[in-house]
Amino acid sequence: MKDRYLFPAYFCYYESGKIGVVFPDLPGCISQGDSEEDALRMAKEALTFHIWGIEDDGDDTPEPSAVKDLSPESDQAIVLIEVFMPPFRERMNNKAITKAVTVPRWLEIEAKEANLNYSQILQDGLMQRLGIQRKIQRRRHKNSVQL
Numbered sequence: 001m002k003d004r005y006l007f008p009a010y011f012c013y014y015e016s017g018k019i020g021v022v023f024p025d026l027p028g029c030i031s032q033g034d035s036e037e038d039a040l041r042m043a044k045e046a047l048t049f050h051i052w053g054i055e056d057d058g059d060d061t062p063e064p065s066a067v068k069d070l071s072p073e074s075d076q077a078i079v080l081i082e083v084f085m086p087p088f089r090e091r092m093n094n095k096a097i098t099k100a101v102t103v104p105r106w107l108e109i110e111a112k113e114a115n116l117n118y119s120q121i122l123q124d125g126l127m128q129r130l131g132i133q134r135k136i137q138r139r140r141h142k143n144s145v146q147l
Helices: 036-057 086-093 105-113 118-130
Strands: 004-013 019-022 030-033 076-084 139-141 144-146
Touching (some): 019 036, 030 036, 076 086
Antiparallel strands (some): 004 076, 139 144
C-alpha cells in the first residue's frame, strides 16, 4: 500500500454542462460534477473510495497509465487526480459499525437499570479477549489537543 496515488482521469464535457469523470485504469471508478471544481472534488472522493476498496479486498492496485499513452476524445480532457490515503484509512478503520446482539430479557432489564453502554462494554470485552489495548491518538487542531 502506498500513501499517495496519482491517476489520470478523463473529464468528459457534456452539452448539459455536467462533467463526467472516468478513470481509464480503474473500471467502475466514475463520478461527475456540475463544474470543473466540483468534478475535481468528486473525482478525488471517487478515487479515494475506489483505492480503499481495492486495498480492503486485498487486491493489487493497478499502475496508472502514462498521460502520453492516453488518447482522449475531442470532448474530453486528461486531469491527474492525486489522493493521500492515510487519513482516509484511519477514518474508515475507526468508523462505527452496527452489530446486533442478543441477550436474555432479564439481562436487558438489569443493564438498562444500571445505565450500561452496550457499545462500550462490547468494545472493552472484544479488546480484552483479543489481548489488545485501545489506541489513543492525539491530533492537533489549531491550539487544542483532541483525544
